[in-house]
Amino acid sequence: MLLRSGPWLGLAALLLLTACVPAHRSASWTIYPLQRQQPHDGLAVVSQPDGYGLHIWLATDTSQSGVCRPRWLPDPARLFNGNGSHPFSSGLATRQEFFEAVARRDVRRELRRELQALCQARAPRASWQWLEPPRNAREVRQESFPLTEEQDLLPPASEVRRQEEALLGGSAEQP
Numbered sequence: 001m002l003l004r005s006g007p008w009l010g011l012a013a014l015l016l017l018t019a020c021v022p023a024h025r026s027a028s029w030t031i032y033p034l035q036r037q038q039p040h041d042g043l044a045v046v047s048q049p050d051g052y053g054l055h056i057w058l059a060t061d062t063s064q065s066g067v068c069r070p071r072w073l074p075d076p077a078r079l080f081n082g083n084g085s086h087p088f089s090s091g092l093a094t095r096q097e098f099f100e101a102v103a104r105r106d107v108r109r110e111l112r113r114e115l116q117a118l119c120q121a122r123a124p125r126a127s128w129q130w131l132e133p134p135r136n137a138r139e140v141r142q143e144s145f146p147l148t149e150e151q152d153l154l155p156p157a158s159e160v161r162r163q164e165e166a167l168l169g170g171s172a173e174q175p
Contacts, residue, residue, distance in 0.1 A: 028083055029104070055087075
Protein backbone atom coordinates (compact mmCIF):
# COMPACT_ATOMS: atom_id res chain seq x y z
CA MET A 1 0.00 0.00 0.00
CA LEU A 2 1.87 2.98 -1.31
CA LEU A 3 -0.72 5.60 -0.28
CA ARG A 4 -0.52 4.72 3.41
CA SER A 5 3.02 6.04 3.69
CA GLY A 6 3.17 9.60 5.08
CA PRO A 7 4.16 11.98 2.25
CA TRP A 8 2.14 10.17 -0.42
CA LEU A 9 -1.06 10.43 1.58
CA GLY A 10 -0.65 14.18 2.03
CA LEU A 11 0.12 14.68 -1.67
CA ALA A 12 -2.91 12.63 -2.71
CA ALA A 13 -5.17 14.63 -0.39
CA LEU A 14 -3.79 17.91 -1.77
CA LEU A 15 -4.37 16.81 -5.35
CA LEU A 16 -7.94 15.79 -4.57
CA LEU A 17 -8.71 19.09 -2.86
CA THR A 18 -7.30 21.25 -5.67
CA ALA A 19 -9.04 19.18 -8.33
CA CYS A 20 -12.40 19.89 -6.66
CA VAL A 21 -12.18 23.68 -6.96
CA PRO A 22 -14.77 24.94 -9.48
CA ALA A 23 -13.31 26.81 -12.46
CA HIS A 24 -15.08 30.05 -11.55
CA ARG A 25 -13.37 30.00 -8.14
CA SER A 26 -9.80 29.79 -9.41
CA ALA A 27 -7.73 32.15 -11.52
CA SER A 28 -7.26 31.11 -15.14
CA TRP A 29 -4.08 33.20 -15.54
CA THR A 30 -5.17 33.93 -19.08
CA ILE A 31 -2.94 36.59 -20.68
CA TYR A 32 -3.81 38.50 -23.85
CA PRO A 33 -3.36 41.93 -25.45
CA LEU A 34 -6.09 44.40 -24.45
CA GLN A 35 -5.73 47.62 -26.39
CA ARG A 36 -6.16 50.99 -24.69
CA GLN A 37 -5.56 53.53 -27.48
CA GLN A 38 -3.39 51.72 -30.00
CA PRO A 39 -2.30 48.12 -30.63
CA HIS A 40 0.14 46.65 -28.11
CA ASP A 41 -0.41 49.32 -25.41
CA GLY A 42 -2.18 47.09 -22.90
CA LEU A 43 -2.05 43.56 -21.51
CA ALA A 44 -4.87 41.75 -19.70
CA VAL A 45 -3.91 39.28 -16.97
CA VAL A 46 -6.76 37.26 -15.45
CA SER A 47 -5.24 36.74 -12.01
CA GLN A 48 -8.35 36.20 -9.88
CA PRO A 49 -11.47 34.03 -10.00
CA ASP A 50 -14.52 35.07 -12.05
CA GLY A 51 -12.45 36.84 -14.71
CA TYR A 52 -11.06 39.60 -12.51
CA GLY A 53 -7.48 40.70 -12.87
CA LEU A 54 -5.20 43.42 -14.15
CA HIS A 55 -5.14 45.61 -17.22
CA ILE A 56 -1.47 46.56 -17.38
CA TRP A 57 -0.94 49.74 -19.35
CA LEU A 58 2.17 49.62 -21.49
CA ALA A 59 4.33 52.64 -22.23
CA THR A 60 7.67 53.21 -23.89
CA ASP A 61 10.68 55.32 -23.01
CA THR A 62 12.48 56.91 -25.95
CA SER A 63 14.27 59.60 -23.96
CA GLN A 64 17.66 58.14 -24.91
CA SER A 65 18.33 58.79 -28.58
CA GLY A 66 18.02 55.69 -30.76
CA VAL A 67 16.80 53.44 -27.92
CA CYS A 68 13.30 52.31 -27.05
CA ARG A 69 12.64 50.49 -23.78
CA PRO A 70 9.73 49.85 -21.42
CA ARG A 71 8.46 52.55 -19.09
CA TRP A 72 6.90 50.66 -16.19
CA LEU A 73 3.59 51.85 -14.81
CA PRO A 74 3.08 49.64 -11.72
CA ASP A 75 -0.44 50.92 -11.01
CA PRO A 76 -2.61 48.75 -13.28
CA ALA A 77 -6.30 49.14 -13.94
CA ARG A 78 -8.77 46.57 -12.56
CA LEU A 79 -9.80 44.06 -15.24
CA PHE A 80 -13.42 42.90 -15.36
CA ASN A 81 -14.93 40.07 -17.42
CA GLY A 82 -11.44 38.90 -18.36
CA ASN A 83 -12.67 35.43 -19.34
CA GLY A 84 -15.68 36.81 -21.21
CA SER A 85 -16.32 38.19 -24.66
CA HIS A 86 -16.14 41.89 -23.68
CA PRO A 87 -13.36 42.49 -21.12
CA PHE A 88 -12.98 46.01 -19.78
CA SER A 89 -11.08 47.87 -17.11
CA SER A 90 -12.08 50.43 -14.53
CA GLY A 91 -10.48 51.81 -11.42
CA LEU A 92 -7.16 50.65 -10.02
CA ALA A 93 -5.79 47.32 -8.94
CA THR A 94 -3.10 47.19 -6.26
CA ARG A 95 0.62 47.39 -6.85
CA GLN A 96 0.98 44.12 -4.96
CA GLU A 97 -1.14 42.43 -7.61
CA PHE A 98 1.11 43.93 -10.28
CA PHE A 99 4.20 42.58 -8.50
CA GLU A 100 2.61 39.12 -8.18
CA ALA A 101 1.71 39.08 -11.88
CA VAL A 102 5.13 40.18 -13.15
CA ALA A 103 6.77 37.55 -10.97
CA ARG A 104 5.32 34.97 -13.39
CA ARG A 105 7.52 34.05 -16.35
CA ASP A 106 4.55 33.75 -18.75
CA VAL A 107 3.39 37.28 -17.91
CA ARG A 108 6.89 38.73 -18.39
CA ARG A 109 7.21 36.91 -21.72
CA GLU A 110 3.97 38.49 -23.00
CA LEU A 111 4.91 41.90 -21.61
CA ARG A 112 8.20 41.71 -23.48
CA ARG A 113 6.51 40.68 -26.72
CA GLU A 114 3.88 43.44 -26.54
CA LEU A 115 6.34 46.14 -25.49
CA GLN A 116 8.72 45.24 -28.28
CA ALA A 117 5.86 45.51 -30.79
CA LEU A 118 4.81 48.85 -29.24
CA CYS A 119 8.37 50.17 -29.54
CA GLN A 120 8.50 49.03 -33.16
CA ALA A 121 5.30 50.96 -33.85
CA ARG A 122 6.31 54.13 -31.97
CA ALA A 123 10.02 54.29 -32.80
CA PRO A 124 10.75 51.96 -35.75
CA ARG A 125 14.36 53.10 -36.13
CA ALA A 126 15.25 52.79 -32.45
CA SER A 127 16.91 49.71 -31.06
CA TRP A 128 14.91 47.65 -28.57
CA GLN A 129 16.19 47.34 -24.99
CA TRP A 130 14.36 45.15 -22.48
CA LEU A 131 14.25 46.23 -18.85
CA GLU A 132 12.79 43.86 -16.27
CA PRO A 133 9.65 45.14 -14.54
CA PRO A 134 9.87 46.13 -10.87
CA ARG A 135 9.10 43.20 -8.58
CA ASN A 136 8.56 45.16 -5.38
CA ALA A 137 7.93 48.72 -4.18
CA ARG A 138 11.65 49.43 -3.64
CA GLU A 139 12.36 48.85 -7.34
CA VAL A 140 9.72 51.32 -8.59
CA ARG A 141 11.33 54.42 -10.09
CA GLN A 142 9.43 57.67 -9.88
CA GLU A 143 9.31 58.97 -13.43
CA SER A 144 9.68 62.64 -14.17
CA PHE A 145 7.98 64.09 -17.19
CA PRO A 146 9.73 67.39 -18.03
CA LEU A 147 7.01 68.61 -20.39
CA THR A 148 4.46 68.61 -17.55
CA GLU A 149 6.78 70.76 -15.48
CA GLU A 150 7.12 73.57 -18.03
CA GLN A 151 6.39 77.12 -16.92
CA ASP A 152 3.81 77.77 -19.64
CA LEU A 153 1.35 75.18 -18.29
CA LEU A 154 -1.64 76.12 -16.20
CA PRO A 155 -0.88 77.40 -12.71
CA PRO A 156 -2.31 75.67 -9.62
CA ALA A 157 -6.08 75.99 -9.18
CA SER A 158 -5.66 78.05 -6.01
CA GLU A 159 -3.63 80.62 -7.94
CA VAL A 160 -6.25 80.82 -10.70
CA ARG A 161 -8.97 81.31 -8.06
CA ARG A 162 -6.98 84.12 -6.38
CA GLN A 163 -6.50 85.87 -9.73
CA GLU A 164 -10.22 85.54 -10.55
CA GLU A 165 -11.15 87.05 -7.20
CA ALA A 166 -8.74 89.93 -7.76
CA LEU A 167 -10.29 90.63 -11.17
CA LEU A 168 -13.78 90.58 -9.71
CA GLY A 169 -12.78 92.97 -6.99
CA GLY A 170 -12.84 90.38 -4.23
CA SER A 171 -16.61 89.91 -4.42
CA ALA A 172 -16.54 86.22 -5.34
CA GLU A 173 -18.15 83.96 -2.76
CA GLN A 174 -15.98 81.45 -0.96
CA PRO A 175 -16.98 77.78 -1.47
